[in-house]
Amino acid sequence: MTTTKLTGAEILMKSLLAEGVTTLFGYPGGAIMPVFDALYDYRDRLHHILVRHEQGAIHSAEGYARVSGKVGVCLVTSGPGATNTVTGIADAMLDSTPVVVIAGQVGAKMLGTDAFQECDIVNVTQPITKWAYQIRSAEDVAPAIKKAFYIAQSGRPGPVVLDFTKNAQNETAIYKDSKIGFLRSYEAVPPTSPQSITEAAELINAAKKPLVLIGQGVELGGAQEEVRQLIEKADLPAGCTLLGLSCLPSAHPLNVGMLGMHGSLASNVKTQECDLLIAIGMRFDDRITGNISTYACQAKKIHFDIDPAEINKNVSVDVAVLGNCKETVAQVSALVKPNQHKHWRESFNDHLEKENRIVIEPEVHPSDGPIKMGEVVNKVSTHAHEKAIIVTDVGQNQMMAARYSRFTLNRSIVTSGGMGTMGFGLPAAVGATFGAPERTVCLFVGDGGFQMTIEELGTIMENQCPVKIVLLNNNFLGNVRQWQELFFQRRYSFTHMLSPDYSKIAEAYHIPYRLVTERKGLDVAIQQMLDTNGPYLLEVAVMEEDNVLPMCCPGNDVDDMILDI
Amino acid sequence: MTTEEGKTLYTLIIFSENVAGLLNEITSVFTRRQINIESLNVSASSIEGLHRYTITCWSDECTIKKVNKQIEKKIGVVRSNFFTSTEIYIQEVALFKLSTPKILEHGEISRLIRLHAGKIVEVNPTYAIVTIEGMTNEILSLFHQLMEWDCVLQYVRSGAIAITKDTRELLDEYLVERKKRFLASK
Numbered sequence A: 001m002t003t004t005k006l007t008g009a010e011i012l013m014k015s016l017l018a019e020g021v022t023t024l025f026g027y028p029g030g031a032i033m034p035v036f037d038a039l040y041d042y043r044d045r046l047h048h049i050l051v052r053h054e055q056g057a058i059h060s061a062e063g064y065a066r067v068s069g070k071v072g073v074c075l076v077t078s079g080p081g082a083t084n085t086v087t088g089i090a091d092a093m094l095d096s097t098p099v100v101v102i103a104g105q106v107g108a109k110m111l112g113t114d115a116f117q118e119c120d121i122v123n124v125t126q127p128i129t130k131w132a133y134q135i136r137s138a139e140d141v142a143p144a145i146k147k148a149f150y151i152a153q154s155g156r157p158g159p160v161v162l163d164f165t166k167n168a169q170n171e172t173a174i175y176k177d178s179k180i181g182f183l184r185s186y187e188a189v190p191p192t193s194p195q196s197i198t199e200a201a202e203l204i205n206a207a208k209k210p211l212v213l214i215g216q217g218v219e220l221g222g223a224q225e226e227v228r229q230l231i232e233k234a235d236l237p238a239g240c241t242l243l244g245l246s247c248l249p250s251a252h253p254l255n256v257g258m259l260g261m262h263g264s265l266a267s268n269v270k271t272q273e274c275d276l277l278i279a280i281g282m283r284f285d286d287r288i289t290g291n292i293s294t295y296a297c298q299a300k301k302i303h304f305d306i307d308p309a310e311i312n313k314n315v316s317v318d319v320a321v322l323g324n325c326k327e328t329v330a331q332v333s334a335l336v337k338p339n340q341h342k343h344w345r346e347s348f349n350d351h352l353e354k355e356n357r358i359v360i361e362p363e364v365h366p367s368d369g370p371i372k373m374g375e376v377v378n379k380v381s382t383h384a385h386e387k388a389i390i391v392t393d394v395g396q397n398q399m400m401a402a403r404y405s406r407f408t409l410n411r412s413i414v415t416s417g418g419m420g421t422m423g424f425g426l427p428a429a430v431g432a433t434f435g436a437p438e439r440t441v442c443l444f445v446g447d448g449g450f451q452m453t454i455e456e457l458g459t460i461m462e463n464q465c466p467v468k469i470v471l472l473n474n475n476f477l478g479n480v481r482q483w484q485e486l487f488f489q490r491r492y493s494f495t496h497m498l499s500p501d502y503s504k505i506a507e508a509y510h511i512p513y514r515l516v517t518e519r520k521g522l523d524v525a526i527q528q529m530l531d532t533n534g535p536y537l538l539e540v541a542v543m544e545e546d547n548v549l550p551m552c553c554p555g556n557d558v559d560d561m562i563l564d565i
Numbered sequence B: 001m002t003t004e005e006g007k008t009l010y011t012l013i014i015f016s017e018n019v020a021g022l023l024n025e026i027t028s029v030f031t032r033r034q035i036n037i038e039s040l041n042v043s044a045s046s047i048e049g050l051h052r053y054t055i056t057c058w059s060d061e062c063t064i065k066k067v068n069k070q071i072e073k074k075i076g077v078v079r080s081n082f083f084t085s086t087e088i089y090i091q092e093v094a095l096f097k098l099s100t101p102k103i104l105e106h107g108e109i110s111r112l113i114r115l116h117a118g119k120i121v122e123v124n125p126t127y128a129i130v131t132i133e134g135m136t137n138e139i140l141s142l143f144h145q146l147m148e149w150d151c152v153l154q155y156v157r158s159g160a161i162a163i164t165k166d167t168r169e170l171l172d173e174y175l176v177e178r179k180k181r182f183l184a185s186k
């Protein structure tokens, strides 16, 4: 055993390597300088990406985590550096994304004195983290990192904040790697009751009109294959949540589309007709359920989840199957009888056809008029052979990207679901290029959200991150404008937005750029974007006052969807 | 105990690691759901390193179940359970500082103190300190009656503390089972 003493900062480097970390997103500053100094000697093993704003670091870490399944790591200074990550931490909390934020902090002796750049980040982030902890001694660095990574990625994943005092970075201790021991106050995966497995199987066997709701938990648990086997064996139609979109191939015959506010008409109408709802790794968000008091009242419900606090939180269920869905779904599958629900399945067709005729066709294949967002998304999906990672920002661009992208591979949708964080897209796409370097990463972003974290073009330039940016420019904060049109008599209060000359911005960052204003140029431009090595900015002038449809208006019953306005 | 709106007085008994900030995290579960905490007591438990919280609040069963799970989910919380008043033995301590001249003036004050088994622990010409133990409503009743005599100089309650009546203990088996599961998963 070694008895050489290392500084807390060096122990951090060794501990990160022991966790298998290869990539960090960060930004230096006074209170984290000893760590950055140590990092200088480790830069061949720990690839640090210098972002342009700490919000960029945290969203990049999220994007990295979402596509790779590994923990995203973020390294920032105290005070403003730490507070700049807060939006992303809250985002990661709501979307169960495993990230570890290591923030500098003033020396332990100065804590509580309002020292320069002191901010009580543990208290600030406690309500929006899975765990927030202050490291005050060098001895504590290795155990804290071990515990932080364990908590961030086990069970229901989530963000962890480590507040690293400067004295702990500078003081020395002996580094020793250890295994995570028993924690009295944390059980990553709750035990599964065998009875819940048999009861779930019995309900599925007895159902005449079953409907499966697939959430991101399936992606997080790596249960895509188990879920596919279950639905194929028992012939269960399945809808996906926004974050669960790439858990099941879009073209799978049992896939009945996205759930919720802008989801497919069929999946929402059938939610109100099914006799059994089988929710897997999803949390009945209000954007999924619409009016909760009328939601699927007629149906029995099974809820597979790893987080006991999700059971009966929003919707009361008949059977709760706790545990990791990779195991529980397989166990239920084994007891499920092969079945056919031909009649029930075919009853979806009318709704699919109706939505296709009224909403999808005019959006995806318009014959004249301005270019439409859905049309662009559909073409990008086709040109990328349905294999790209689709990153979105928030707003109409997000809903259109979700509705009209087709997925064939897992972990292919990166979007801010729970928080709806504008400005998420660009940095998350940067992170995705590092998390899945072998894959094509396409970002759909609106003119509003693009301008929120546009500084990350600097990160893209410096690292030549191959992000294919599709800027859907409608000169509006489109999503809000749509709500103003629908609910505020078209009073467009501060939703029209002037954009800079994006060609000049792209030029300044040495990023290839093209503007498309006419339909006939679209295919060639998309192909060129995808053929170009490295980053690309494709600006498409899309219809200004287009609407995302269908729509279940807030508070309405989930099957009460408007198809046209 | 149930109110007109169908609310029940629940007592949560929570065990947590002794870490900074956890009290804040636990109370925030109540505030986020707009539940008023009636009383709160925290002290070291019989298990080394673990703190025991006793929190009482008015709520309904559906909500308290969710609150309980959300508390138990906090890293640092070992276990949280909730009880109705019949499932626990619950006590509170109150201290009164009463005006000695008023006590001497009105014999009824001494009678009230005796009636509630209050103990006078210190007397001087200015004031007397009285302690009483009991259920919260008993203490409140004494307080209101004393207030009528205009004799209360100071008054404080400890917050309820509770012991379960179940024959099984809250943590022992639970932690053994949990540890077994942890080792099995490794």
Ligand SMILES: Cc1ncc(C[n+]2csc(CCOP(=O)(O)OP(=O)(O)O)c2C)c(N)n1
Binding pocket: A393, A394, A395, A396, A397, A398, A420, A421, A422, A423, A445, A446, A447, A448, A449, A450, A472, A474, A476, A477, A478, A479, A480
């Ligand atoms: C940080 C943040 N601020 C405000 C909002 C509210 N909001 C939701 S969508 C939207 C409009 C987005 O406009 P744009 O980025 O141009 O995209 P579009 O909807 O036009 O596709 C706004 C302002 C938000 N979600 N996030």
